Amino acid sequence: MRFVGIDVVIPVHDEQELLPGCLDSLEACAAVTPVPVTVTVVLDSCTDASGSLARGRARIVRCDARNVGAARAVGFDSLPRPASPQRSGxxxxxxxxxxxxxxxxxxxxxxxxxxxxxxxxxxLVEVTDWSEWNPDTRVRYLEGYRAGSDHRHIHGANIGISARAYRDLGGFEPLPVHEDVRLVHRAEEAGLSIAWSTAT
Structure with missing residues (x-):
């Protein structure tokens, strides 16, 4: 199969302090990715300057769901329907x-x-700032986190899926938590191939 482009979706709710760093990292990533990358920021009930900070750096979509699963779904649903992959990739x-x-x-x-x-x-993900968590939480997390190829961790911050598989599965469910887990588990139930990457 030939891949002709990548669409990245970021759900955002009042994250003006964090969003610029995320977009910076994605721009650096896109610069070394072998196919074109399009970034979509979903402003979910934002009242801060997140929209202004994303303008000119990403496609902007708005919703009022206050729900991360719904926001991810809105972002992907806003993308053009992929043409036949056999014809266009x-x-x-x-x-x-x-x-x-x-x-x-x-x-x-x-x-x-x-x-x-x-x-x-x-x-996988790597937590670099534990300042808002107590030391016991950090210890429990690190003790239970497997970083090897046998991991089965699922993070909305680090998921990729073919457009065809996403559409066939019906996309993200409008869940306030664990929308990422549900999508991957549904993919497993459907017999799709899951790669458990050790990349963070």
Missing amino acids: QRWYATTDADSRVPPTWLADQLARALDGADVVAG
Whole structure:
């Protein structure tokens, strides 16, 4: 299968302090990705300057869901329907969060897994700021987090999926939490190929 482009969706709710860093990292990532990358920011009930900060750097879509699953779905639903992949090539979808900083190889790594046959790529995350959490929470998290290729962690901040698979599955459900987990579990139930990536 030939991939001709990547669409990245970021749900945002009043995250003006975090969003610029996320967009910076995505611009650096797009610069070294072998296919064109389009970024869509979904402003979900935003009352701050998130929209102004995203203007000129991403497509902007608005909703009033106050629901991360619904916001992710709105973002992907706003994209043009992919043409027949047999005629024009396939598109790849990816999603992250406004408080995340993706590495430069994030999308290239996902594409490599897709070219090897993966329908879905579920990657890891690395928490770099524990200042809002108590030390016990940090210890419990790190003790239970497996970073090897046998991990089964699912994070909305690091998921990729072929456009065809996303549409076939019906997309993200309008859930306030665990919309990412539900999507990947539905993919597993449908017999799709899941790549458990160790990339953060």
